[in-house]
Amino acid sequence: MNIQPVVPITLDADWNVISRTILPVMLKQDDLFPGAGSQSGLRDTTQGFYFSPNRTVNGFTWGVGPIFLLPTGTDELLGAEKWGAGPTGVLVWQGGGWSLGILANHIWSFAGDADRTDFDQTYLQPFIAYTTPQAWTFTLQSESTYDWKTGGWLVPINFMVAKIVKLGEQPVSIVGGVRYWADSPDTGPHGFGARLGMTFLFPAR
Numbered sequence: 001m002n003i004q005p006v007v008p009i010t011l012d013a014d015w016n017v018i019s020r021t022i023l024p025v026m027l028k029q030d031d032l033f034p035g036a037g038s039q040s041g042l043r044d045t046t047q048g049f050y051f052s053p054n055r056t057v058n059g060f061t062w063g064v065g066p067i068f069l070l071p072t073g074t075d076e077l078l079g080a081e082k083w084g085a086g087p088t089g090v091l092v093w094q095g096g097g098w099s100l101g102i103l104a105n106h107i108w109s110f111a112g113d114a115d116r117t118d119f120d121q122t123y124l125q126p127f128i129a130y131t132t133p134q135a136w137t138f139t140l141q142s143e144s145t146y147d148w149k150t151g152g153w154l155v156p157i158n159f160m161v162a163k164i165v166k167l168g169e170q171p172v173s174i175v176g177g178v179r180y181w182a183d184s185p186d187t188g189p190h191g192f193g194a195r196l197g198m199t200f201l202f203p204a205r
Contacts, residue, residue: 015052018063032077047067049066067087085108107121121146172199
């Protein structure tokens with residue numbers, strides 16, 4: 001389960017900084033390798049900051065900034081036990097109900113447990129989405145990771161459907177979808193999966 005707050009902060013009349021935190025929670029992990037047993041708890045946290053101009057140009061919006069990996073894993077098998085950092089960026093075009101774009105980052109480890117393996121990874125999230133006038137959104141995207149140490153890819157393809165509804169006065173986006181692993185290491189995930197999510201929206205007033 002991911003807890004993922006996204007908070008835009010106004011810096012001045014021309015610029016915003018967008019904070020994007022990803023805090024993964026492992027509900028249960030069994031038999032990662034023979035004798036590993038079962039683990040649950042927090043995994044490592046990813047924290048990105050995107051400096052973005054207030055104005056769009058021909059439908060394009062962009063943001064760039066730093067990203068950090070924080071060793072918040074509550075079990076040695078749930079985290080890398082390393083600190084990481086690198087650059088991140090996002091580019092989005094919107095028009096006529098369509099949204100197309102890509103989010104990318106690269107993180108290197110730079111400190112932490114010397115006995116744990118260093119990491120050097122690129123993350124790519126291309127996406128295309130269409131939102132109807134009735135506030136239904138259909139999204140096709142990937143959340144791919146390339147490990148420069150092993151030369152291996154993790155490539156899930158996700159198709160999701162979301163709808164904005166109101167719970168009382170609170171607007172909420174509810175999403176569900178399917179996932180197919182197009183590529184992964186032999187020890188990685190394979191086949192199909194599912195995704196459910198809920199996003200609480202707090203529009204600026």
